[in-house]
Amino acid sequence: MSEAKQDTIKMVDIYIMGKKYNVPETLTIMDAMEYAGYQLKRGVGCRAGFCGACATVYRQAGDFELKVGLACQTKVEEGMYLAQIPFFPARKAIYDLEEIKPSVAHFARMYPEVFRCLGCNSCTKVCPQDIDVMQYVAYLQRGDFARAADLSFDCLMCGLCVSRCPVNIVHYNSALAGRRLYSRYLAPPDSFLAERARAIKEGEMDAEIDELVNADKEKLQELYNNREIEK
Amino acid sequence: MISLSYTPQLRELMKKVEETRASRVGVDYPRMSPEERRDVLQKFHPDYIEDGFRDIKVGVDKGVRMPTEMADVFESYSRLKDVDLDLKADPDYDVDVLIIGGGGAGASAALMANEAGAEVMLTTKLRFGDANTMMAQGGIQAADKENDSPATHFLDVLGGGRLENVPELARALVMDAPLVIKWLEDLGTMFDKSEAGTMITSHGGGTSRKRMHAARDYTGAEIMRTLRDEVYNKGINVVEFSPAVEILLDAQGRAGGAILFNLETEQYLTARAKTVIIATGGSGRLHYRGFPTSNHHGATADGLVMGYRAGAGTIYADSIQYHPTGGAFPPQLLGLLVTEKTRGLGAQPLNINGEQFVYHLETRDVESSAIIRECEERGLGVPLPTGITAVWLDSPLIEQIHGEGTVERQLPAMLRQFQRFDVDIRKEPMLIYPTLHYQNGGLLIDDRAETGVENLYVAGEAAGGIHGTNRLMGNSLLDILVFGRRAGANAAAKSKEVPVPEGLNLEHVNNYHRELEQADAGDGRVGPVLLPRYTHR
Numbered sequence: 001m002s003e004a005k006q007d008t009i010k011m012v013d014i015y016i017m018g019k020k021y022n023v024p025e026t027l028t029i030m031d032a033m034e035y036a037g038y039q040l041k042r043g044v045g046c047r048a049g050f051c052g053a054c055a056t057v058y059r060q061a062g063d064f065e066l067k068v069g070l071a072c073q074t075k076v077e078e079g080m081y082l083a084q085i086p087f088f089p090a091r092k093a094i095y096d097l098e099e100i101k102p103s104v105a106h107f108a109r110m111y112p113e114v115f116r117c118l119g120c121n122s123c124t125k126v127c128p129q130d131i132d133v134m135q136y137v138a139y140l141q142r143g144d145f146a147r148a149a150d151l152s153f154d155c156l157m158c159g160l161c162v163s164r165c166p167v168n169i170v171h172y173n174s175a176l177a178g179r180r181l182y183s184r185y186l187a188p189p190d191s192f193l194a195e196r197a198r199a200i201k202e203g204e205m206d207a208e209i210d211e212l213v214n215a216d217k218e219k220l221q222e223l224y225n226n227r228e229i230e231k
Numbered sequence: 232m233i234s235l236s237y238t239p240q241l242r243e244l245m246k247k248v249e250e251t252r253a254s255r256v257g258v259d260y261p262r263m264s265p266e267e268r269r270d271v272l273q274k275f276h277p278d279y280i281e282d283g284f285r286d287i288k289v290g291v292d293k294g295v296r297m298p299t300e301m302a303d304v305f306e307s308y309s310r311l312k313d314v315d316l317d318l319k320a321d322p323d324y325d326v327d328v329l330i331i332g333g334g335g336a337g338a339s340a341a342l343m344a345n346e347a348g349a350e351v352m353l354t355t356k357l358r359f360g361d362a363n364t365m366m367a368q369g370g371i372q373a374a375d376k377e378n379d380s381p382a383t384h385f386l387d388v389l390g391g392g393r394l395e396n397v398p399e400l401a402r403a404l405v406m407d408a409p410l411v412i413k414w415l416e417d418l419g420t421m422f423d424k425s426e427a428g429t430m431i432t433s434h435g436g437g438t439s440r441k442r443m444h445a446a447r448d449y450t451g452a453e454i455m456r457t458l459r460d461e462v463y464n465k466g467i468n469v470v471e472f473s474p475a476v477e478i479l480l481d482a483q484g485r486a487g488g489a490i491l492f493n494l495e496t497e498q499y500l501t502a503r504a505k506t507v508i509i510a511t512g513g514s515g516r517l518h519y520r521g522f523p524t525s526n527h528h529g530a531t532a533d534g535l536v537m538g539y540r541a542g543a544g545t546i547y548a549d550s551i552q553y554h555p556t557g558g559a560f561p562p563q564l565l566g567l568l569v570t571e572k573t574r575g576l577g578a579q580p581l582n583i584n585g586e587q588f589v590y591h592l593e594t595r596d597v598e599s600s601a602i603i604r605e606c607e608e609r610g611l612g613v614p615l616p617t618g619i620t621a622v623w624l625d626s627p628l629i630e631q632i633h634g635e636g637t638v639e640r641q642l643p644a645m646l647r648q649f650q651r652f653d654v655d656i657r658k659e660p661m662l663i664y665p666t667l668h669y670q671n672g673g674l675l676i677d678d679r680a681e682t683g684v685e686n687l688y689v690a691g692e693a694a695g696g697i698h699g700t701n702r703l704m705g706n707s708l709l710d711i712l713v714f715g716r717r718a719g720a721n722a723a724a725k726s727k728e729v730p731v732p733e734g735l736n737l738e739h740v741n742n743y744h745r746e747l748e749q750a751d752a753g754d755g756r757v758g759p760v761l762l763p764r765y766t767h768r
Contacts (some may be wrong), residue, residue, distance in 0.1 A: 188428025
């Protein structure tokens with residue numbers, strides 16, 4: 001960045017793991033760490049709010065409250081004190097999807113912690129995706145996998161909920177198991193998909209495509225330019 | 232709501248978009264003729280701007296045209312140049328199938344190889360799942376409706392790819408597509424479905440049928456987390472933060488493992504394997520022509536560099552996809568993907584006067600070129616406070632067409648991403664400009680996903696030939712799974728036929744170094760890059 005441009009941008013002081021850095025106020029936490037000189041390995045992934053690698057906890061100057069955000073999706077602020085949680089040792093149940101059923105009994109064997117929820121709502125308060133985490137935990141307890149799947153869908157598995165839970169629930173893995181159970185057993189299978197897959201496996205679609213595979217470019221261009229387009 | 236992000240000047244310009252909106256609802260801007268498409272591509276697509284390219288001076292493709300930044304990382308010295316390794320000692324890891332890369336291609340290869348009874352190890356640079364797969368929003372194509380067929384899909388793939396696709400690879404892509412969707416459905420992937428279970432599908436740029444399957448606008452994330460969960464359920468050995476830096480060849484010149492680098496302890500480790508799959512993804516973080524990118528942090532062409540040194544040839548290395556709708560403002564969203572589904576739902580690109588200047592669902596190459604033309608040649612872009620120009624994407628149209636609540640239901644990730652920076656895309660149009668998105672080419676494979684180097688397979692974005700020189704939306708999530716599965720199954724089958732590799736060596740790397748010196752290339756550069764470095768931007 002040129003000196004001239006830098007003059008016009010307001011700079012703020014932030015504290016990365018307690019160490020002070022002066023950075024442009026327009027940056028995200030992730031960009032600010034790089035601006036400060038970090039070459040990121042952990043605590044960085046998609047850089048676009050989809051992967052949950054960059055869960056960050058911070059306090060603002062003069063505020064007692066601990067705040068959270070994704071480093072790639074949160075702007076720096078004057079006096080921000082921050083640290084990343086790049087990894088959290090959370091348990092995942094090992095299961096065979098074909099052997100389990102969408103029932104409370106099966107689910108309780110995989111994720112018994114879910115039933116110890118105290119209702120403190122720490123998970124919901126900490127979620128950077130604003131998901132009502134405690135509510136989907138309640139749905140899982142009831143075996144309402146459809147609602148749990150719908151409500152938990154936007155989860156990025158960043159692990160902040162797990163880090164705050166007083167009874168060690170692994171919310172994101174529990175929700176994932178819930179969504180897979182719902183999608184495998186409760187949402188009806190697409191009625192035509194299996195038929196199409198069968199037709200392909202048995203070679204019924206070969207002739208039509210091989211004609212195109214063997215066609216010359218001129219013919220293909222003509223077919224392409226004149227193809228019918230579904231409204 | 233008044234946007235906190237958009238400046239008063241931008242809010243003033245936004246009025247023109249609002250003024251013309253009513254007249255644009257339900258009116259389709261005409262599609263370009265084949266001649267118009269060719270013309271806009273040749274004048275404005277970055278692939279045709281010669282000063283961004285040069286010929287590579289070394290290796291099996293010596294003399295082939297590549298983006299300058301790619302040629303630079305190809306022409307580099309190994310990280311192992313001055314490292315002492317004892318390749319005769321017992322290897323640190325010893326498996327049947329070694330998979331390098333932990334995105335969708337690597338994960339699906341791991342599952343298929345495991346199912347075939349092979350001992351599998353998956354090693355990856357960052358976390359398992361840190362990959363462009365996770366970020367793919369809009370959908371995955373498959374011809375699984377009665378009015379559609381793999382042949383119809385094939386024609387779209389070839390037309391979109393400028394008829395430069397390797398036909399056998401495109402055939403594999405479209406024929407496996409319904410099988411992949413069925414596989415995902417059985418694995419409990421949560422697709423958008425009707426009450427009766429019918430997959431809800433829509434159009435993407437260049438599709439002739441509605442065959443885009445989605446999981447809201449987290450399609451790639453939903454596929455990735457399902458596959459990753461299944462890999463862990465199967466007990467497959469996953470080693471994170473350990474990128475491969477060089478492929479090992481055996482005494483006969485066949486692939487026989489790789490050297491891994493533990494990013495945290497900075498140790499080099501040897502992995503011996505009967506077959507090797509490169510599934511390392513793309514190269515957006517090389518920032519061709521200085522473009523911002525929609526790619527994840529690790530997209531640095533590592534697999535291309537390693538595979539090339541081991542003797543695997545490339546195809547269409549000079550063909551790069553610029554996604555028409557990258558975020559342009561607020562500055563925190565620069566380069567980030569605005570899913571094509573936004574246009575699929577009816578959002579139109581508009582110039583500074585609030586006028587549409589291109590059909591909203593041209594193929595990506597054409598749409599991008601038209602946006603660049605509007606800004607550069609016609610000077611009708613919207614000037615931004617950050618010094619760049621952009622065009623509007625009229626997202627408020629979506630709810631006018633499909634009703635209130637559509638954006639929250641169908642584009643929750645987009646809505647959330649812009650809300651974080653104080654823009655409500657239901658009420659305010661977005662500002663977009665093309666972003667570096669995808670590597671159309673890569674290492675050439677056959678329809679079994681094998682390269683010219685025996686026992687070396689490639690799947691996913693690192694592979695080339697499938698999409699010709701322009702990929703359609705929804706065919707990348709498909710490609711990684713089709714060729715990931717094929718690579719996994721074939722590498723596992725092959726591993727049962729071949730003995731444990733002997734005489735593992737890096738002679739090909741030494742030879743490559745000699746070539747660099749003779750060609751006076753390389754300039755002391757070291758590759759693969761592994762991690763981008765951004766400081767004081």
